[in-house]
Structure formats: structure tokens, C-alpha cells
Amino acid sequence: MxxxxxxxxxxxxxxxxxxxxxxxxxxxxxxxVVTSFDLPYGPDRGKALSYLNEYFLPGxxxxxxxxxxxxxxxxxxxxxxxxxxxxxxxxxxxxxAPCGQPCDDYNDxxxxxxxxxxxxxxxxxMVDVFFEAFSSHSDEIYTTNMNRAVNEGTRPSLIGAxxxxxxxx
Numbered sequence: 001m002x003x004x005x006x007x008x009x010x011x012x013x014x015x016x017x018x019x020x021x022x023x024x025x026x027x028x029x030x031x032x033v034v035t036s037f038d039l040p041y042g043p044d045r046g047k048a049l050s051y052l053n054e055y056f057l058p059g060x061x062x063x064x065x066x067x068x069x070x071x072x073x074x075x076x077x078x079x080x081x082x083x084x085x086x087x088x089x090x091x092x093x094x095x096x097a098p099c100g101q102p103c104d105d106y107n108d109x110x111x112x113x114x115x116x117x118x119x120x121x122x123x124x125x126m127v128d129v130f131f132e133a134f135s136s137h138s139d140e141i142y143t144t145n146m147n148r149a150v151n152e153g154t155r156p157s158l159i160g161a162x163x164x165x166x167x168x169x
Contacts (some may be wrong), residue, residue: 002042029143031095035085037137039073044129051126052083055112060087062102065094089143093142 039048052071060069067088074082089095113120 009037011015029088030153031092031145032142033085033087034091034140034142035137037083037134038079038081039083039133040081047126048130048133051130054110055126056130057085058106058110059099059103062106063158064098064102065089065097065099 009166039045056070057069060066067090068086070084070086072084072086074080074084087095112123
């Protein structure tokens with residue numbers, strides 16, 4: 001009986017410690033969304049990049065919930081056509097939340113031309129080229145411990161071998 005009680009107490013303590021550790025980790029973590037797709041070289045590449053910059057990215061760049069954002073274009077290696085979009089958020093809910101007012105204002109001021117208006121054919125061509133490439137994109141979501149991050153002007157708070165799990169927050 002005593003062995004069972006000690007086992008149950010040890011299990012309860014382990015669950016408590018790991019749950020507390022998970023909560024601490026979550027408080028010091030961020031979510032990183034990585035979207036990648038291939039954008040072939042050729043005369044249409046510039047059209048797709050124009051659409052990306054003018055219409056697609058402002059939803060990320062203006063979103064107050066996005067902590068950091070990067071657009072990376074593969075420069076060396078076997079898949080030089082790859083474009084990677086990286087966004088960093090404080091929590092899962094921020095990923096799912098709409099951008100809101102900043103994006104609404106931008107979209108109102110930068111509405112794409114409608115059919116029959118000047119520039120519509122060029123806009124539609126950008127859309128078609130971009131979404132043809134983007135149709136095979138992949139999305140992945142990661143978490144990162146910010147105590148191990150290097151940010152401009154700062155160094156990680158944990159350097160070297162990781163301390164025991166209870167202190168790793």
C-alpha cells in the first residue's frame with residue numbers, strides 16, 4: 001500500500017512539475033508560421049513578386065499581432081526557386097485572429113482595379129501567376145523558446161548546455 005501511495009504521489013508531482021514547466025515554456029515561447037512555395041524563374045516571376053509585395057504581404061506587415069516577419073528567397077542550394085514567408089506570433093490565438101483596422105484601411109486605400117478599369121488586365125495576370133505558384137504551398141507552425149533567441153541588440157539568456165528541465169524556461 002505504501003509503495004502504491006508513494007508511486008501515486010511521485011506521478012502527481014511529475015505531472016505538476018511538467019505542467020508548470022509547460023506553462024512556463026509557453027510564456028517564454030512564440031509561435032512561428034512558415035509558408036513556403038516555389039516561384040519559377042522566367043518572365044512571370046516579377047509579376048508574382050509584385051503581387052506578393054503589393055497585395056499579399058501587407059496583411060502580415062500591418063497586422064499588430066505579428067511580432068516579426070520575413071520574406072526569404074532561396075539563394076543557394078538545389079531549390080533556388082523557393083520563397084519562404086516567416087511570421088512570429090505570441091500565441092495561437094494571434095495566428096487565427098484577423099488583422100483588423102490596419103489591414104482594412106490599407107485595402108480600402110489600395111483596392112485592386114476592378115474589371116473594366118485601367119490596370120485590371122495587369123493585376124489579373126499578377127494574381128494568376130502568383131496563385132499558380134502559391135497553390136502548392138506548404139504551411140508549418142513551430143514554437144520557439146525565446147530564452148534561446150538572439151534578437152538584434154540582445155543575446156540569449158541561456159548559453160551553453162541546457163540546464164535541468166525545471167530551470168529551462
